[in-house]
Amino acid sequence: MSGRLKDKVCIITGTGSGMGRAAALMFAREGAKIVGCDVNAATAQATLDAVRSAGGQMVSLQPCNMAKRPDVDRLMASAVDTYGGVDVLYNNGSMAYFAWLTDMTYETWSNTLREEIDLVFHACQAVFPLMKARGGGSIINVGSVSGKMAYKVLPALAHMAAKGGVIAMSKQVAMEGGPFRIRCNTISPGLVLTAQTEAFIDNPEWFGPMRDKLMLGRVGLPEDIAPLAVYLASEESSWVTGADYAIDGGTTAW
DSSP, X not given: OOOTTTTOEEEEEOTTSHHHXXXXXXXXXXXXXXXXXXXXXXXXXXXXXXXXXXXOEEEEXXXXXXXXXXXXXXXXXXXXXXXXXXXXXXEOOOOXXXXXXXXXXXXXXXXXXXIIIIHHHHHHHHHHHHHHHHTOEEEEEEOOGGGTOOOTTOOBHHHHHHHHHHHHHHHHHHHHHGGGTEEEEEEEEOSBOOTTTHHHHTXXXXXXXXXXXXXXXXXXXXXXXXXXXXXXXXXXGTTOOSOEEEESTXXXXX
């Protein structure tokens, strides 16, 4: 442990699996005090056990649905009650629903926006006064390659709208947070191996066109994303705000 996040109180959403779990483990190794959450209580508990078994400090609220404001407020209260405040908010958790334009129902559209961009709004708004009281903080929102480009094999209309919105709104949050030393940046991953993407990656007809966009020839792993989140959470990035970081194996560089 190098202590890059020593004693920083870090909320990480979606810690039950994938990028959230990888971040919880890495943040803990760097000395953070972690407040996790997930809609899946069992997987969230597994991450909590793993972090504590490795000697890290963590509490977790589960089940917790960040698309519901009362759950967001409970998560913020848990951070304050347990550790006294919030230094970092990593808005990692989300859920997308996919359909082509002509097949998409309004329910599919609105569910994706609620569970990919509304939850970011709720968390950013709720954490702002806590970070003001702390004299500053770092908000890390998760965008996506899909917020910038389309894939022929991915029916991502609602997902693209939501993630493009996250990238755009984060610049506004950065501007509003600047006078209070509250930074806001986005991480925009490409195709990452998670429980949600694994079945698609195993399908050659689907994965072939996706692989063609990967300069490095492989999908990302959750552990590829976590180091960037650590950097943005740390004081090393104290002059970085309003930025979007592509971490996509070269996908958007074509």
